[in-house]
Amino acid sequence: xxxxxxxxxxxxxxxxxxxxxxxxxxxxxxxxxxxxxxxxxxxxxxxxxxxxxxxxxxxxxxxxxxxxxxxxxxxxxxxxxxxxxxxxxxxxxxxxxxxxxxxxxxxxxxxxxxxxxxxxxxxxxxxxxxxxxxxxxxxxxxxxxxxxxxxxxxxxxxxxxxxxxxxxxxxxxxxxxxxxxxxxxxxxxxxxxxxxxxxxxxxxxxxxxxx
Ligand code: ZN
Numbered sequence: 627x628x629x630x631x632x633x634x635x636x637x638x639x640x641x642x643x644x645x646x647x648x649x650x651x652x653x654x655x656x657x658x659x660x661x662x663x664x665x666x667x668x669x670x671x672x673x674x675x676x677x678x679x680x681x682x683x684x685x686x687x688x689x690x691x692x693x694x695x696x697x698x699x700x701x702x703x704x705x706x707x708x709x710x711x712x713x714x715x716x717x718x719x720x721x722x723x724x725x726x727x728x729x730x731x732x733x734x735x736x737x738x739x740x741x742x743x744x745x746x747x748x749x750x751x752x753x754x755x756x757x758x759x760x761x762x763x764x765x766x767x768x769x770x771x772x773x774x775x776x777x778x779x780x781x782x783x784x785x786x787x788x789x790x791x792x793x794x795x796x797x798x799x800x801x802x803x804x805x806x807x808x809x810x811x812x813x814x815x816x817x818x819x820x821x822x823x824x825x826x827x828x829x830x831x832x833x834x835x836x837x
Contacts, residue, residue, distance in 0.1 A: 635782065643732060643784045649731035652731055656692045656695035657696040657699050660694070662696045663697045665697065665711065665757050668821070670712075673758055677708065677709055677714050680716055687715075687735070690717060691719060694719045701757045702831070704723075705718060706799070716736045716803040717733065720796070724790050725792075735781070736776045737776035750767065750793075755808075759809055762820040762823035762827075768793070768794050809821070
């Protein structure tokens, strides 16, 4: 197979990744090179511990990212963390609309959530779900704006920012890489209810059975 031309990441004037251009073509190129892999679910140890930092920005990482886009699409997700296909590395991909309905598509390696000043922390109470807690949804308050720093697939430093549902996605996916699911942020009662929803329904995508 021919070597892929390296996808260049564009930055805006403030140094944030431009992730709103050519979304359709970029997402398609990734998933056409990728393989759909089954999704791990709550209880699988890989979802409940901090993952390893990525140190090699090589073809293997590129293949992982392609597999993650393919798996995200197959499961109809808007974001996917590497441990959701069983891989112990800090990587997430996203394909998610913001509060204005603008589509954002990209990948973040070794992300860290940026602490925001109190005046930027406006909480938004919306429904949240996770491919690793199939078929369940619960309301969860999160800041309606988020920023992450990290690296692109080649190891260059990047920043990503988002509003609305995309802000929620950035927080949710970063949480995954540190071993947290959104249900870990719910009250005991809401968590139990989410697990009950999961137990009562069948996901529309392939999952990895727990031991
Ligand atoms: Zn999730």
